[in-house]
Amino acid sequence: MNDPVGPARSLCLIGCGPRGASIVERILANVPALYGDRPLDLHIVDPYPPGAGRTWRTDQPGLLWMNSAAEQVTMYPDESVACAGPPRPGPTTAGWLGAPLHDGAYAARRDQGRYLRHFFETVTRELPASVRLFVHRARAVDLRRSPAGTAPGGRGRQQVILDSGQPPFFADRVVFAQGHTDTLAAPAPAGLTRIGPGPADPEALAAVPPGARVLVRGLGLVFIDCLVLLTEGRGGRFVRPAPGGPLRYLPSGREPRLYAGSRRGVPLPPKPAYAPQAVPRAAPDTRAAPAAPRFATVDACRAVLSRPGASFGGEVWPLVVAELGWCHYRALFAGQPARTRMSWPDFDAQYALLHPDADRLAKLAREAVPDPADRLDLDRLADPLAGLRFAGPDDLQHRLRGLLAEELRRRTGPASGVATALVDGLQRAGAVIEELWRSGELSAGQLAEALTHFALGTYLSSGPPPLRAEQLLALAEAGVVTFVGPGMRVTAVPGDGAGPGDGGVPGHGGVQGHRALPGDGAVRSVPGRAVFRATSPALPGTVYEADILLDARLAAPEPDRVTDPLLRALLSRGELVQEGPEDGAAGLLRLSGADLHPVDSTGTVHHDRTIAGPAQFPRPHTDAVYFRQNDAIARGLLTDD
């Protein structure tokens, strides 16, 4: 019956969180023009509800919030998106929810899940008659090729094997949209508990006894999630005794004591207070974010990258730094002109002439902005505790609480326009780098360098909502959270008779817990018992010990530690290959370039497979690369070889 048009092409998406759902939307948007009424089967595989997937499941605690302002999140590609497929305008998360948001701007993650499920239902509600949709609520555990010659390219169709006992089905083309996959945690020695790495796990956290000491590694977003579940989630309350005054924490008595640190030793700075549709001031001094980068444009980056021997750090990064400086000073001149001693047009003109020469830009900034505290100092922002030593734990706590309070003032007070401008600049520069990366214009080495440099961007721009940072400050003041210090090092000391000092902590001059330290919470070590032990080189002689280690961070992809059965199967047969440390992008799957097809261990490109990794949500009206790339993937799935 189908002879004139041939058998149905079968497409399969493994994983249907936001990325998979967006690709489904793009496939359906492109079918009429690219595939006409030829029969098409669309298989979706995910154990979680399509659209929301695992990260945005609607049954998670309401205390877990998004870190993006709901007004800046959309799943609908609007007219700004320069892609070949048609636009599909639709509401942002804020527009769709239409309800009051947390901290004035942020949706609960489960509400984002409702938006995402609604998005998926909307785009799949009215399918063309030629398209059949199959939703498999299961995990894909393997992908096997049937004999060659039955699919375009002569490779053979692929059989998708599920863990649900459902019979396998055939797919001609497969997209992997699996998000952040888990990695095997290092085992904890007997008697000790280790939680994570990975997203906050409410069940594992619920098992932490009240009053237990917990070492926490990581001060980022997963830390904030864990913190809120272990405090407010256990009945503690945040109150503000005086309007506009500081927040206080009223404990329930059921919270553990957390000893938290990281490489930098400081929590992520919060997002700047969100000002929807900031009103532009008189031109040219405007507080509104510029629409496009001024210096770190895609074309400028491309031009410097095309130089022989170009590196990311040497050529592209100076453009990014110049961009960030320009955003910072533009906002300073607009919002606090009294703190400058030059007119903006003069500064702007000189800046454009001098960039990207960092020394000359710094000289210009010294001339135009008298107070060093008003100048952009990326090194200080990136590592505020670098090189510092502290007299004792109280000294460190005092310093960190002061830093947190200062960050909150900078990002939510009257001068927050400067912080907002920097974050906007970082996001725009990040989008340019993402574009270069996703279009295959960065070599593996350049990508590795870009990821290292852009860790700063992530640190400065991906923080929690300001209210969460204020809550952290209140918890530190209440003694629920004690900061361990920068360069945090954790060792597991086994329990078989190894007493204090046997844990391999270099320069360890005794366990601080033996001394009474009012309020610092350092523990008394019990000789012979297994413990996790945390130290910081900035706090010599202080050791924190606990039975529980919480790795509060997402797992970095690591060769040999993959837990996903599908990836394990394909890696074990050499059909997928992870980059090694020598390639600078350890753990990432080896891909063919911008078209995102995997390369196997023989160097063969699998054109009927596409790897679509996780990405931040796109912002409306920004021609987001997210939509452009998903559109290109969808069109590739619908076109003939």
Ligand SMILES: Cc1cc2nc3c(=O)[nH]c(=O)nc-3n(C[C@H](O)[C@H](O)[C@H](O)COP(=O)(O)OP(=O)(O)OC[C@H]3O[C@@H](n4cnc5c(N)ncnc54)[C@H](O)[C@@H]3O)c2cc1C
């Ligand atoms: C806790 C957390 C909070 C975040 N908050 C934000 C935020 O506020 N703003 C922002 O912009 N970004 C945020 N992100 C970034 C995040 O990566 C994206 O928002 C988004 O979820 C990524 O979409 P995705 O579809 O690629 O991955 P996911 O949302 O993780 O979806 C992947 C899906 O693949 C499925 N899957 C995996 N393996 C298999 C298999 N073998 N078989 C079948 N199905 C499989 C999973 O079940 C999952 O549903 C957050 C990430 C995390 C982890």
